[in-house]
Amino acid sequence: MNAPLEELRFRGRQTHERVLKLVDELTDEQLRWRPSAKAHSIGWTLWHIARADDNVLFDLSGASLWRSGAYAARWKHPERGSGTGWEDEEAASLPLPAKDELLTFAREVFAAVDRARVGLDEARFADEIAESRFLSERTTKGGVVGAELTHDNRHLGELEYIKGLLGLRGTVTR
Amino acid sequence: MTEREVHDSVAANVAKWTKQNAAYTDGRAQAAWQRDDLTWGVFGVPEGAVAVVGDVRGLDVVELGCGTAYLSAWLAKRGARPVGVDPTPAQLATARRMMDETGILFPLVEAPAEAVPLPDASFDLAISEYGASLWADPARWLPEAARLLRPGGRLIFLTNSVLAYLCSPDEGKIVDRLVRDQFGMYRITWPGEEGVEYHLSHGDWIVRLRASGFAVEALRELQAPPDATAHPYYDWVRPEWARRWPAEEIWVARKRAV
8 A cells, every 4th residue: 555645545535524524514504604795605615615526526537426417407507617716796696505415416526536536546646637627727636636635625624614603613623 | 455456456457458559449449439239259249149238228327447438339329328437548538539530428437447436326237348347356346336336226247257267378379178276366467468357256256246235147158159250359269169168258237225
């Protein structure tokens, strides 16, 4: 076993588990609550993480659960775009699906990304991606895996903080 | 097998099939994609003679180790919704080129059959024609196939027969006597050749299929048709041999409901 790669895979799985655990305890109302007009809800942020991870999945394997599951049509969402660079109003107007539906999509995407990471070895980490769907630039599969980890953890912290503002505890403290 | 050994065998097989694709399968892809009939194995046994696939209209199908994806293309033409999975980028590139040429479109996923980045219970049929069935670790890919299938979904795969393996010397073509041990067969590398194959005895296939949640429905041992001629590329077995003994076999299993 390659310890550094296994560590990366483990940390990626752990981040996904923490995101799902944090959201699983919330009501639909809590999921949609926004701290301010300039801040996102937990639900929107979960949608964004899952959409971005679907782009990670595409970069690593060519699969897209967003596309194969026809989620854009089901949820009346734009086919492309994961929320990055959107105006606040545009983000706020996105019709979020019910919590269970959103969580199912996120769970499936996270599990698929976790498996795609398992399928990569050192040589595949160096595979070049001419234009990453996740990063919108030339990179490698290893570059996408690393960037996904920082991306998802950045938003995990955001989720933790919004949950704190709701008067609830995050996953760090007891 | 350890994680490292699985990765090593996937890497070796990707290297092998990158070369095989340049040498044969890429050039063969156009003819393979244009075929309207389905045949099995190196001697082209007609599907009608074995009747393992049946009506695929409306089925979600995952092809594990699709190579240039001609089988998935055939399934798409018959009304199925295939997804081709293969770890070799060169073969998937050939498949994408064929999609551009034919207009037959379906998703292609770059992944080994040991770790498929697709959701649980999302397919009605998992199929492998000398893909995962020969080149992936059964300890990993059979549970993956079971995970991908809906309850009651079918698994169909073609691979070398046990007898063919036992009669295959390290070098040269198949012979008419046993030259290998059956006990202990599993992960096989051939001297001087790239790639890792997996050959199991019938007993081991049954044990592993059952352990992965499958019920075995059929084992079809292929006989070369009377008019079969030697394959121009896969020439490890002669038609005379394959008319007397099965060189290839098709397993059909169904994922148990519970």
